[in-house]
Amino acid sequence: MEYRQTDAPPSYDSVMNQNTSPPSYPSLQVLSATQIQPYYIPQPTPQIPAPCVVETISTQRRHVLSYKSKRCCYGGSGGSAFVVVLLIIAVGLGVHYGSSLWTLSGKDKETDICTPSSVNCDGKRDCSRGSDESRCVRFGTANELQVMTSKAGSFLPVCAQGWSKSIADQTCQQLGFRQSYAVDVLQSSSSAFQSLNSRFSNTIQGSVNISSSCPLQQTVSLWCCDCGRPPVSTRIIGGAVAAEGQWPWQASLHFRGYHTCGGTLVAPDFIITAAHCFPQEISDYLLPSNWQVYIGMVSQLKLPSSYNVKKITIHENYDPDTKNNDIALLILNRPVSNIQPACLPVFGQTFSPGSKCWTTGFGVTSKGSDSGSIFLMEVAVDLIDLAVCNKPTVYNGLITETMQCAGDLMGGKDSCQGDSGGPLVCKADDRWYLTGVTSWGDGCGKKNHPGVYSNVGRLLTWIHGKMQQERP
Numbered sequence: 088m089e090y091r092q093t094d095a096p097p098s099y100d101s102v103m104n105q106n107t108s109p110p111s112y113p114s115l116q117v118l119s120a121t122q123i124q125p126y127y128i129p130q131p132t133p134q135i136p137a138p139c140v141v142e143t144i145s146t147q148r149r150h151v152l153s154y155k156s157k158r159c160c161y162g163g164s165g166g167s168a169f170v171v172v173l174l175i176i177a178v179g180l181g182v183h184y185g186s187s188l189w190t191l192s193g194k195d196k197e198t199d200i201c202t203p204s205s206v207n208c209d210g211k212r213d214c215s216r217g218s219d220e221s222r223c224v225r226f227g228t229a230n231e232l233q234v235m236t237s238k239a240g241s242f243l244p245v246c247a248q249g250w251s252k253s254i255a256d257q258t259c260q261q262l263g264f265r266q267s268y269a270v271d272v273l274q275s276s277s278s279a280f281q282s283l284n285s286r287f288s289n290t291i292q293g294s295v296n297i298s299s300s301c302p303l304q305q306t307v308s309l310w311c312c313d314c315g316r317p318p319v320s321t322r323i324i325g326g327a328v329a330a331e332g333q334w335p336w337q338a339s340l341h342f343r344g345y346h347t348c349g350g351t352l353v354a355p356d357f358i359i360t361a362a363h364c365f366p367q368e369i370s371d372y373l374l375p376s377n378w379q380v381y382i383g384m385v386s387q388l389k390l391p392s393s394y395n396v397k398k399i400t401i402h403e404n405y406d407p408d409t410k411n412n413d414i415a416l417l418i419l420n421r422p423v424s425n426i427q428p429a430c431l432p433v434f435g436q437t438f439s440p441g442s443k444c445w446t447t448g449f450g451v452t453s454k455g456s457d458s459g460s461i462f463l464m465e466v467a468v469d470l471i472d473l474a475v476c477n478k479p480t481v482y483n484g485l486i487t488e489t490m491q492c493a494g495d496l497m498g499g500k501d502s503c504q505g506d507s508g509g510p511l512v513c514k515a516d517d518r519w520y521l522t523g524v525t526s527w528g529d530g531c532g533k534k535n536h537p538g539v540y541s542n543v544g545r546l547l548t549w550i551h552g553k554m555q556q557e558r559p
């Protein structure tokens with residue numbers, strides 16, 4: 088995180104506890120000029136040793152070992168060749184294998200096999216991984232529940248009549264949440280609706296029928312969890328160290344005991360992070376057992392108990408060269424309780440250029456620094472219009488629709504190496520929404536080179552789809 092301003096915040100050193108000597112960072116990469124390749128993020132990101140390095144590493148080694156021993160059941164000591172043969176046979180037979188086996192193999196391997204007569208959003212699962220039924224629900228303004236059915240062919244609001252807590256819970260569970268949080272009734276001006284059938288059958292899209300009206304035009308607004316409202320709302324004025332509880336959804340992803348990337352809790356079982364945190368060419372990064380997730384803490388010296396990763400899902404169309412679709416979803420081994428997730432934006436929600444948003448992370452605090460930050464750092468950034476960010480003097484056309492620039496064109500306020508995968512959040516209606524995922528940039532804090540974030544609003548269909556497919 089880079090932070091320079093004229094009305095200067097306290098320097099990093101001045102906010103550090105002077106009595107605590109920072110641990111040495113033996114394996115850290117120095118962010119040198121040669122590493123700052125324009126438009127490309129050097130990988131892997133810097134690694135901050137956890138204070139309990141020995142213990143953490145030994146625990147993780149146990150995980151790795153048990154993982155490997157499981158794999159031996161598939162592959163034996165002959166290893167990879169046999170696994171490859173197995174995979175080929177599996178695809179050939181259309182066998183639906185356990186998810187972690189696929190994850191191991193990296194992206195593009197999650198073949199979803201569909202029946203020839205597969206129909207999307209008819210409530211019947213025709214594909215082995217359920218992709219035909221995973222993009223049929225979304226939320227509109229005011230969290231209006233909108234359902235697509237094969238018959239309607241478009242997203243329509245759902246009539247409030249007949250709605251119950253049980254249907255709300257089942258719908259939220261379909262979307263990857265544990266239960267529902269709140270239901271409201273909206274006054275709709277729509278001219279077509281979905282009305283509930285008398286029986287709920289598995290999915291919400293399988294339980295509604297198209298209708299030209301709703302009683303009193305009342306439709307359902309559904310919340311699957313409370314989100315985006317931190318318990319603490321004060322912050323260190325002008326400073327850059329985050330107050331405890333300010334950004335509870337912030338995750339620190341440790342690869343073999345070292346902070347490597349940020350992440351954001353978006354539901355009790357799910358973390359959103361960046362695809363580039365899992366370089367495809369290094370298979371170790373794709374092993375869930377090599378990762379530990381810490382959530383809600385503000386110091387790498389005070390780690391809470393960790394979560395294991397059950398599965399890493401990387402966007403199928405992530406392009407490591409352009410960083411397009413730089414997003415990944417982690418499912419945790421157990422649900423997080425008592426920590427507020429950030430809200431996911433609703434469909435069509437926009438944050439206008441110039442919106443005040445914040446990005447947070449444990450990344451390096453100045454160019455050339457050889458270590459990440461022990462403390463969670465925060466910085467206010469402005470959203471920057473796509474066309475401005477694509478100007479020849481800025482990123483000269485490299486910014487796609489699934490990216491969002493944020494920072495300050497004058498330089499100084501930026502995320503940096505090690506912040507990757509972490510949140511860019513913007514406030515609306517008193518809640519913080521995950522607007523971006525820290526992705527890349529030409530250096531850090533440089534004039535005319537703001538931070539580039541994955542555009543969460545543009546990747547919502549992917550996020551909801553995967554949360555449904557991977558639901559706990």
Ligand code: 4AZ
Binds near residue numbers: 505506530539
């Ligand atoms: C990185 O390497 C990185 N200044 C993250 C953010 C930015 C640049 C690089 C944005 O993880």
